Amino acid sequence: MSKIHITTSVNGDPTEFLCEADETLLDALRDRLGMTGAKEGCGTGDCGACSVTVDGRLVCSCLMLGAEAEGREIGTIEGMAEGDQLHPLQRKFIEHAALQCGICTPGLLVAAKSLLEKHPDPTEEEARYWLAGNLCRCTGYDKIIRAVMDAAQEMREAS
Amino acid sequence: MALDDKQQYQTRQFKVVGTRVKRPDGVDKVTGKARFGADMSAPGMLIAHVLRSPHAHARIKSIDTSAAEALPGVHGVVTRADFSEITDDDFTADILDNCMAGDKALYDGHAVAAVAANSVAVAKRALKLIKVDYEVLPHVTDVDAAMEDGAPVLHDGRANETVPEGMSPNVLARYEFGHGDIEAGLAKADRVIERTYKTEATHQGYIEPHACLASMGPDGQADLWCCTQGHYMVRNTCAAIMGMEQGQLRVTASEIGGGFGGKTTVFLEPVALALSRKTSRPVKMVMSRSEVLRATGPTASSSIDVRIGMTKDGQITAAFAELRYQGGAYPGSPVEFGSMSAFAPYDLENVKTVGWDVVTNRPKQAAYRAPGAPMAAYAVESAIDELAKGFGLDPLAVRLKNAAREGTKASYGPTFPAIGLEATLRAAKDHPHWAAPLGENQGRGVACGFWFNFGGDTCVTLNITPDGTVTVSEGNPDIGGSRASMSMMAAEELGIPYEQVRTIVADTGSLGQNEVTDGSRVTFAVGLATIESARAAKREMCKRAAMVWGIEEDAVKWEDGAAHPAGENAGKHPPMTLKEIAAVASNTGGPIAGHHEANPEGAGVSFATHMVDTEVDPETGAVKILRYTVFQDAGKAVHPDYVEGQFQGGAVQGIGWALNEEYIYGDDGILQNAGFLDYRIPVASDLPMIDTVILEIPNPGHPYGVRGVGETSIVPPLAAVANSVSEAAGVRLTQLPMSPPKVLSALHSK
Numbered sequence: 010m011s012k013i014h015i016t017t018s019v020n021g022d023p024t025e026f027l028c029e030a031d032e033t034l035l036d037a038l039r040d041r042l043g044m045t046g047a048k049e050g051c052g053t054g055d056c057g058a059c060s061v062t063v064d065g066r067l068v069c070s071c072l073m074l075g076a077e078a079e080g081r082e083i084g085t086i087e088g089m090a091e092g093d094q095l096h097p098l099q100r101k102f103i104e105h106a107a108l109q110c111g112i113c114t115p116g117l118l119v120a121a122k123s124l125l126e127k128h129p130d131p132t133e134e135e136a137r138y139w140l141a142g143n144l145c146r147c148t149g150y151d152k153i154i155r156a157v158m159d160a161a162q163e164m165r166e167a168s
Numbered sequence: 169m170a171l172d173d174k175q176q177y178q179t180r181q182f183k184v185v186g187t188r189v190k191r192p193d194g195v196d197k198v199t200g201k202a203r204f205g206a207d208m209s210a211p212g213m214l215i216a217h218v219l220r221s222p223h224a225h226a227r228i229k230s231i232d233t234s235a236a237e238a239l240p241g242v243h244g245v246v247t248r249a250d251f252s253e254i255t256d257d258d259f260t261a262d263i264l265d266n267c268m269a270g271d272k273a274l275y276d277g278h279a280v281a282a283v284a285a286n287s288v289a290v291a292k293r294a295l296k297l298i299k300v301d302y303e304v305l306p307h308v309t310d311v312d313a314a315m316e317d318g319a320p321v322l323h324d325g326r327a328n329e330t331v332p333e334g335m336s337p338n339v340l341a342r343y344e345f346g347h348g349d350i351e352a353g354l355a356k357a358d359r360v361i362e363r364t365y366k367t368e369a370t371h372q373g374y375i376e377p378h379a380c381l382a383s384m385g386p387d388g389q390a391d392l393w394c395c396t397q398g399h400y401m402v403r404n405t406c407a408a409i410m411g412m413e414q415g416q417l418r419v420t421a422s423e424i425g426g427g428f429g430g431k432t433t434v435f436l437e438p439v440a441l442a443l444s445r446k447t448s449r450p451v452k453m454v455m456s457r458s459e460v461l462r463a464t465g466p467t468a469s470s471s472i473d474v475r476i477g478m479t480k481d482g483q484i485t486a487a488f489a490e491l492r493y494q495g496g497a498y499p500g501s502p503v504e505f506g507s508m509s510a511f512a513p514y515d516l517e518n519v520k521t522v523g524w525d526v527v528t529n530r531p532k533q534a535a536y537r538a539p540g541a542p543m544a545a546y547a548v549e550s551a552i553d554e555l556a557k558g559f560g561l562d563p564l565a566v567r568l569k570n571a572a573r574e575g576t577k578a579s580y581g582p583t584f585p586a587i588g589l590e591a592t593l594r595a596a597k598d599h600p601h602w603a604a605p606l607g608e609n610q611g612r613g614v615a616c617g618f619w620f621n622f623g624g625d626t627c628v629t630l631n632i633t634p635d636g637t638v639t640v641s642e643g644n645p646d647i648g649g650s651r652a653s654m655s656m657m658a659a660e661e662l663g664i665p666y667e668q669v670r671t672i673v674a675d676t677g678s679l680g681q682n683e684v685t686d687g688s689r690v691t692f693a694v695g696l697a698t699i700e701s702a703r704a705a706k707r708e709m710c711k712r713a714a715m716v717w718g719i720e721e722d723a724v725k726w727e728d729g730a731a732h733p734a735g736e737n738a739g740k741h742p743p744m745t746l747k748e749i750a751a752v753a754s755n756t757g758g759p760i761a762g763h764h765e766a767n768p769e770g771a772g773v774s775f776a777t778h779m780v781d782t783e784v785d786p787e788t789g790a791v792k793i794l795r796y797t798v799f800q801d802a803g804k805a806v807h808p809d810y811v812e813g814q815f816q817g818g819a820v821q822g823i824g825w826a827l828n829e830e831y832i833y834g835d836d837g838i839l840q841n842a843g844f845l846d847y848r849i850p851v852a853s854d855l856p857m858i859d860t861v862i863l864e865i866p867n868p869g870h871p872y873g874v875r876g877v878g879e880t881s882i883v884p885p886l887a888a889v890a891n892s893v894s895e896a897a898g899v900r901l902t903q904l905p906m907s908p909p910k911v912l913s914a915l916h917s918k
Contacts, residue, residue, distance in 0.1 A: 029289060036288075045207040046200020048425070050375040051457040055844035058375055086200035095198065103194035106809035109648040109817065111197030112204055112376040112425025134853075141853040144844065146373045146426050147648060148813055149820030150852040 020088025037075030057143030086115035109147035205379030205395030221273030224307035224837025241290035274497035277462025346520030353486025353518030357477025368830035376425020382440035398684025429535030465534020502540025508580035538879035549887030588801025611895025617883025622687025636747030643682030661702035663729035688876025704762030770869020776800035789912030803875030822885025
């Protein structure tokens with residue numbers, strides 16, 4: 010079976026890769042492009058560790074085919090900081106100790122960024138429901154929610 | 169030398185310890201750079217997949233791998249025939265049998281063969297070409313059913329000498345602890361209750377599936393990269409299974425995406441090494457989530473009888489529990505720990521526990537955070553709560569009345585030194601949560617929990633670099649911020665800023681033996697070794713300063729990151745800072761380092777009290793957690809954020825165990841919920857903030873008073889939630905999880 014040639018954009022960089030027809034976007038990112046920031050926790054869209062954005066929309070990259078990236082704009086955790094400037098969410102996750110093992114962190118950050126782009130002033134409950142698709146087993150979510158709410162406030166004040 | 173080593177934890181004023189510094193692996197982890205188990209590749213690497221038994225119990229009559237081996241792209245297939253049998257070590261033989269089935273497949277998902285190929289697609293195709301001839305056997309997955317006469321038998325002749333004649337061969341060991349006279353004690357009670365409680369198996373649920381990359385050359389040397397709680401354990405176990413010398417296998421621990429005990433053994437690693445040996449290529453293996461749930465180690469399920477007598481003023485007169493745990497298809501369920509810990513929070517004149525280790529056709533259990541203790545605490549704390557409420561007594565007051573304290577002879581034998589249970593209970597009683605009003609269909613529950621904590625083999629090396637920065641090499645994977653904690657303790661002891669220290673997790677070639685990251689041991693034992701390493705380096709630096717000054721070594725003391733002339737030499741020379749001493753090290757005897765190797769005793773037991781409010785929906789049986797507060801003794805909280813994080817994380821895992829999580833087996837013995845959709849762990853919208861109160865009752869066994877904190881936090885929540893739900897529902901539930909159908913049925917049975 011011949012591979013499919015895909016032309017896409019990842020974090021703003023023009024990107025090409027070859028993938029199998031049944032290969033997920035997650036596998037293409039990790040195995041073809043060496044971008045291992047997105048993680049596979051379940052492969053069934055239940056844990057959110059593989060969260061990326063596609064044309065600005067939050068998706069589980071394990072539920073999308075690599076071939077579907079053709080002509081789209083993919084955003085991953087690797088593109089979240091600007092140079093050495095961490096995104097406020099990234100900074101707040103460190104400041105609030107919102108990670109223990111850190112495996113869910115890339116997915117949570119991508120999902121939280123997506124939340125704050127749509128809802129800059131979420132209630133705690135809105136944040137909890139938005140992030141309900143991102144499993145964390147270490148923290149009990151307390152410090153994650155605090156970090157997201159604090160980042161939201163800082164970003165609102167800065168804008 | 170007049171080093172100030174005698175500074176005691178009671179009076180010490182900390183500068184770094186107790187602050188909330190940023191973790192050194194933070195940036196890598198928020199930018200996606202941190203490399204976890206599955207994030208490593210090697211040139212020429214093959215991908216391997218595992219063929220797993222579709223039967224709960226079956227004899228493997230034959231395996232034909234010829235068609236798979238003939239498939240282009242397949243480089244090697246292994247079955248049990250590729251491993252030497254281990255005849256002198258049952259513990260390791262069981263691990264091998266769990267990694268690759270021998271004569272029998274013992275549970276749904278048991279590995280029977282593995283294929284290494286040049287792509288995932290080829291490996292998966294090859295698995296379908298392997299022909300296994302199974303003779304399906306009767307199976308049993310329930311602990312009580314497995315103990316019955318005539319139950320399907322997994323192994324013959326594995327029971328040890330503690331098991332009485334005539335029991336099912338599935339019962340492998342019996343444990344007994346306690347003192348006093350149960351019947352005499354019960355006779356003094358105003359009420360005796362007798363209850364049976366059951367808990368289902370739950371999985372640690374780490375988000376990172378097991379993964380490894382093995383590379384073995386024809387010269388017999390091998391390298392292994394894997395996510396594990398203990399790469400030294402991986403080295404030793406794999407070397408034993410592969411017939412290698414330990415020194416020939418170097419294991420490097422990746423960043424670890426959660427473990428909670430589940431990564432304290434091996435599943436894939438020996439298979440990857442065997443495939444690499446066979447193919448002379450690097451071999452990578454990554455589990456799917458369904459493989460993690462079917463074939464790695466969940467915890468035990470349990471069935472527990474409790475008999476407790478209490479006087480009407482709340483004094484426990486006698487307490488007895490009989491605990492039956494199934495630990496999957498091999499010996500070693502955590503029933504011994506359950507039996508030891510069940511009544512540990514209480515000062516009891518008459519107490520006895522009996523534990524039974526039982527095998528069933530389920531995956532081999534692995535440690536899960538305070539292994540064995542949460543289910544025992546669930547049973548005991550539920551019964552105590554029912555007795556207290558039956559007498560109209562305050563459940564916190566009853567626990568305080570019976571609480572173990574310094575000098576109490578513990579139910580499992582030892583006499584407690586200074587412990588923190590009373591402090592947690594008093595803090596709970598004084599907390600505004602205890603007095604907060606409750607609404608309709610709401611209830612409040614409390615429960616106590618205990619964990620032993622542990623020391624274990626530990627090596628640390630602390631190096632002073634030529635420019636005076638400090639690197640600490642330790643051998644325990646950092647699962648929740650321990651590199652930060654080690655750097656803090658090194659900085660504290662050396663009197664330098666935290667930022668001047670960097671801690672790394674060294675590979676197995678770099679240090680001596682290190683026990684796995686378990687038993688809540690790392691901050692205690694590795695912390696102790698880090699402090700002692702820093703003290704050794706300080707002694708050496710004082711010696712170097714003495715040399716420079718031309719005075720006696722013992723006329724130098726270390727203070728605030730510098731050597732100072734002391735005694736009659738005081739003030740005669742300007743202090744030499746760590747950086748200044750490092751700069752001239754080459755001319756004063758060479759590089760400076762401190763190291764410490766130990767198997768420290770004195771881990772210091774740990775207690776917690778949890779308080780939780782729930783609301784039960786009478787229409788659906790769904791339970792909502794409204795408010796949760798953890799009170800736990802940390803000895804000394806090195807990094808309070810991470811201590812709180814351990815409290816919160818353990819509490820929420822316990823909430824999942826209490827309300828949602830369970831292994832569901834069909835009548836066919838097949839696991840029905842091998843995915844995160846159906847094995848539902850708590851999500852953010854299920855929960856409120858988890859409040860924490862850190863108590864600090866110093867542990868005399870650690871230079872700074874530290875106690876482990878990681879495990880105790882999962883011990884009380886099962887019971888605390890159950891006690892809360894029972895109050896909210898107006899009916900006592902005695903089985904976990906309290907999923908909506910069970911709660912609804914309990915409501916209907918009122």
